Amino acid sequence: MFLLYLKRAKSPAFQQPEKVKIKRMKLLRSVYWTSLSWRIPCCALAILGVDILAAQHLYAAEVTIALPTKSFQMIIFPLAQERGYMKEEGIDLKVTFMEPTPSIQALVADSIQLTGSGGSALVAIARGNIPAKVVLAVNDRVHQWILSRPNITSINDLKGKKIATTGVASISTFMFKNLLPKYGIDGNKDVVFVDPGVGNQAAALMSGAVDAAIVSVEQRYAGVDNGMKELMYLGNEVKNSWGTSAASEKFMKEQPRLMAGFTRATLKALRLIKRDREGTIAAFTKFSGLPLASATRLYDDLIGTFTANGAVDIDTQKNDLGVIRQVLDAKETLAPARAFDFSFALEADRRLTKIGWMP
Numbered sequence: 001m002f003l004l005y006l007k008r009a010k011s012p013a014f015q016q017p018e019k020v021k022i023k024r025m026k027l028l029r030s031v032y033w034t035s036l037s038w039r040i041p042c043c044a045l046a047i048l049g050v051d052i053l054a055a056q057h058l059y060a061a062e063v064t065i066a067l068p069t070k071s072f073q074m075i076i077f078p079l080a081q082e083r084g085y086m087k088e089e090g091i092d093l094k095v096t097f098m099e100p101t102p103s104i105q106a107l108v109a110d111s112i113q114l115t116g117s118g119g120s121a122l123v124a125i126a127r128g129n130i131p132a133k134v135v136l137a138v139n140d141r142v143h144q145w146i147l148s149r150p151n152i153t154s155i156n157d158l159k160g161k162k163i164a165t166t167g168v169a170s171i172s173t174f175m176f177k178n179l180l181p182k183y184g185i186d187g188n189k190d191v192v193f194v195d196p197g198v199g200n201q202a203a204a205l206m207s208g209a210v211d212a213a214i215v216s217v218e219q220r221y222a223g224v225d226n227g228m229k230e231l232m233y234l235g236n237e238v239k240n241s242w243g244t245s246a247a248s249e250k251f252m253k254e255q256p257r258l259m260a261g262f263t264r265a266t267l268k269a270l271r272l273i274k275r276d277r278e279g280t281i282a283a284f285t286k287f288s289g290l291p292l293a294s295a296t297r298l299y300d301d302l303i304g305t306f307t308a309n310g311a312v313d314i315d316t317q318k319n320d321l322g323v324i325r326q327v328l329d330a331k332e333t334l335a336p337a338r339a340f341d342f343s344f345a346l347e348a349d350r351r352l353t354k355i356g357w358m359p
Contacts, residue, residue, distance in 0.1 A: 060092040061258055065245070066103035067095060067116040070288045072217070072298045073138040073243035073306070074116055079283050080269035089261030107132055113251040114262070118244025119171050122324050126334045131249040133341040135259075136266065137312045138243030141235030141305040144172045147205055147223040148212040148231050155183045155231055161211035162192045164201040172214050174326045175238050202228070217298060235305060240319050241312045242305070252341070263344040267310050267352060272359040274303065310345035 063086075067074045078095055080086050086093040098106065100120035106112045107121070108130050115121060118137070124130045152158065158180075165173045177187030185191060196204040202219035204210045206226050214234075215223060224230055235242075252259050273280040277299060285295040312320075317336040325333045 060087060060090050061255075062092045062094060063114070063258055063262055064094040064096060064112040065114040065116060066098040066106060066112050068098065068100050068103065070097075071143075071243075072284060072288075072302055073143075075280065075284045075287055076138065076266055076269040076273065077116075078287050079272065079280070080265040082283065083269065083272065085265035085268045086262070089258075089265050091258060091261055091265065093262070093265075104130065104132075107246065107248050110248065110250060113255075113258075114245055114247045116243075116245050118241075118246050119320075121244075121246035122320060122334075122339055123327060125339050126321070126324050126330065127328055132246045133249060133252070134244050134339060135247045135252070135341055136245040136263070136310045136345055137241040137307055137316075137342070138245075138270070138310070139302075139305045140241060140307050140312050140316065142172070142175065142238055142240050142242045143217050143302065143305070144175070144234040145215050145217070145220045145230060146176065146212060146232040146234070147202070147215055147220065147228045149205065149208070150227055150229055152211060152229065152231070155180070156185070158183075158212055158231075159185050159190045162194055162209075164196050164204045164210040164213035165193050166198070166201065166214065167195050168193045169327055171323055171327060172234065174323050175234055175240065176214055178323075178326075179232075179234075179237055217302065221294070221297065238319070239316055240323065241316055252344075259344055260348065263310065264348040264352065267345065267348045268357065268359065270306065270310060271352070271357075274306065275359055277303075309349035311342035311349075 065077055067077065077093065081093045081095070096112070098115075098117075100115075100117035103112065103115040103117050104120055104124045107115050114135075118134045121130075121132055121134060125132060146155070148158070152161070163176075165176075167173065173193055180187040180191070194204075194210060196209065199219070201213040201215045202223040205213040205215075205223055205228055212231070213219075213223070220230070247259060281292070281295050281299050284290070284299065285292050288295065290298075314336060317340050318333070321334045321336065321339060324330075
């Protein structure tokens with residue numbers, strides 16, 4: 001184009017005042033070199049065999065979430081990455097694994113942006129006023145069960161018995177304690193709670209070391225398959241959240257676009273698992289290392305406990321904080337607005353629904 005202009009400029013019919021010609025020449029030079037500056041790197045990428053659209057992934061922002069376990073509800077995070085939902089939001093999601101306490105410390109130190117240990121985050125917020133909030137609730141029913149020895153047939157029979165728990169001051173222990181008065185049992189006097197160590201509750205029950213146990217879904221299967229009796233599913237008895245995640249306030253305030261993108265991608269995965277049974281089971285088998293039969297059993301038992309939009313209502317939030325107050329033996333219950341912020345989840349759900357997004 002620039003050369004064509006020079007040729008035409010020499011013809012008598014195209015003679016113009018000197019100032020106009022100079023101005024137009026400068027403009028054309030600018031357009032020419034701007035165009036060339038874009039073509040050179042694009043051509044270089046093409047020569048090297050690099051897809052220009054794929055190259056965008058090189059500039060994705062890294063976001064890290066620390067998960068405490070490879071439990072079923074955690075599958076939404078690696079699934080959101082594998083299905084490309086995070087990439088669509090310009091995010092390169094890093095999934096790492098940490099125990100709850102170290103993950104909270106990493107969150108405060110800004111080493112990670114989110115933690116899957118939302119319950120522990122609530123304790124830290126209430127006790128230490130850490131700058132974080134619970135931003136996502138994957139389940140609205142608690143994944144904890146009460147198993148007993150075969151000779152015990154009801155909760156009433158637990159009076160005077162020993163019960164294995166994940167910790168005498170754990171959240172699930174206090175949830176169960178709050179239910180015991182309905183059965184004429186004082187949780188502080190009439191039963192003895194013991195902690196046999198991480199993941200040993202079902203084993204302690206089957207060995208006869210305790211009379212009952214508060215167990216996770218995986219331990220529930222181990223106990224029931226070996227003749228133990230299921231007395232109660234806590235998810236049917238209490239109104240509390242489960243599978244919660246927390247984000248640092250710094251990440252939420254300084255990187256709201258990434259926080260929003262992370263949430264949208266996660267909610268897409270949440271919608272996906274409810275519609276794609278086989279795909280989710282296959283992904284969870286890979287993620288957890290469990291046999292296909294176990295992953296299938298988990299899916300069928302738990303899929304009905306997942307929230308619709310990654311959030312829980314205000315009553316559930318208050319109940320969660322009421323249990324935290326008991327765990328800490330605090331005088332006052334924390335206000336929900338200090339501990340929870342589901343605005344990103346609710347907005348993401350609204351937008352996905354508005355555009356009719358379906359997996």
